[in-house]
Amino acid sequence: MAGVPTVVSRRRSGHFSRKRVRELGLGYAMLAPAVILLLVFEVFPILYGVYISTCDWRLECTQFVGFDNYFRALTTASTWHSLLITATYALISVPLQLGIGLGVAYLLYQKVRGQNFFRTVLFLPYITSTVASAAIWSYLYSPDNGVLNGILKTIGLPAQHWLTEPKGVFALMAQSAGIALPAWAAGPSLALVSLIAFTTWVFVGYDIAIFLAGLGNIPNELYDAAKVDGAGGWTLFRSITIPLLSPTTYFLLIFTVIGTFKAFNHVWVMTEGGPADATTTTSVLIFQQLYQANRYGYAAALSFILFAVILLLTLIQNQWAGRRVVYE
């Protein structure tokens, strides 16, 4: 920066030129709207949230209760249940999304014809309003006249309850074979798996777009050199594409995990957390406590617990990725 030395010398001499004063005034005035809005709607709410979470809150802090809300949240089964649902949701949907995304992106990268058409179409679910597409999918999943059950009936399989089925998917499969599975082997509920299918449908196009950008950054010479050494398609993919793509994969991993932890809109539209809490993620639980039960203090405490979990996960991912991500 060429301007810095002159400024320093002027400051030493004790006064600013009129032009400099005007620049300073203008600069801070330009920053003011953004900074004030950020302070009011991002920074202050964190502190205010801490305060609310220590209160029995009915329009105002009617009673200071200390860490009571936190203790109650941590000793309530529904909290742990919601974290378990959230974790299950993330554990299945993150690898599924990233796996399909990477696979399809790699196929598209093979200079296929109509690449632009495929990219446009695959990106479509991501761009459209979540509430609208969740409404469409609810209809596809409808037990009475949904198209999925129509297909199942046509090929001679029993119709399913999809979004209203609290039973585990493994239990359902075993049941149709006439076997009763113990509760621990029942697997995630069909309702949750149906939500995961929807999430995958929405986000795969996004993952493809990001992966394609990452693939474009890998120099072609590397592939050519490896081919001279006689490497085949799978070896190329494993020893060049995967490691060189790892920064992209890491970026997507972090954002997908955070994304699954805040998943709300489609869950609320499709199941409202039901059936029997089978799809009540922590985000949904917070919303229920706030919107339906008006328990502000408790909901605030729950959100900080979720915040802590997300922070912890991000730290773990950082540690884990530090050893694996290859930066050129």
Added chain:
Amino acid sequence: MKVSPFSPGRTAIYGVLIVGALLSLLPFVYMLLTAFKSYGDVVNNNQWPWPPFGAEVPQFGNFPAAMQQIGFDRQLGTPLFVRYFLNSVVVTTAIVIGTLITSVLAAYALARLNLPGKSLLFIAVLAVIMVPEDATLVPKVVMMYNLHWYNTYWALIVPFTVNVVAIFLLRQFFMQIPKELFEAAEMDGMGHLRYLWSIVVPLSRPAVLTVALLNFIWSWDSFKWPLLVTRDTNLRVLGVGLQQFKSGEGATNTQELMVFATLVVLPVLVLYFLLQRQFREAVTTVGIKG
């Protein structure tokens, strides 16, 4: 990679891609078809009731019927759907314009002006990204009550007129514009604001468009916040209206629900097909949904 055009490998690739494309498209096609079916065809799961397989005509009447079912604006007497739509347009437009103003100004100050403490401020601004939306949800709702903004447009718009990602993106772009350009403009007697408006912003069209499109996608999709801070049907945005219709107000009329969904999805689709390259670039440059 060397694969001849009609090898089995090539065919398999196209097979997978075509299946993927169909899976992406079919739910929308199904939505559109259902929007034109009669109630009976929906209940009987009749996939194509029109010629040559059936004798029915497309039910254009579903559209006015859906409007009737959604209800009417008590203030103006017009269909509520129109109100929802206008609310979404007004809120989204205000958010996009507001965000552009706050972030263009802040980004320029951070990129070009010599201000003590600005790098520290920039780091502080970026740290805000780390805070998940849920962590500030409860206090923000309480603040809306305290400010008497509950159930007003202020609550829908003002908290979203600042965006850290937008500031970051524009700052990066502004920094690439050579300094000499400003010196030349200064010779012509331009101040910072005129220079920003008449030279920097036009030069940064791709970045400005990216910020505008991202904020458009995010706020057109907004649902949770409007549901929390509005009570009157008059103030609903499309997402809230659609969800309320689905969860009870629309009874069991799936074909009308699909009419509603079609009308919500259509404007975004049109915009997407007109600006698809910019949309994709916008999302790949930043790419966080919501």
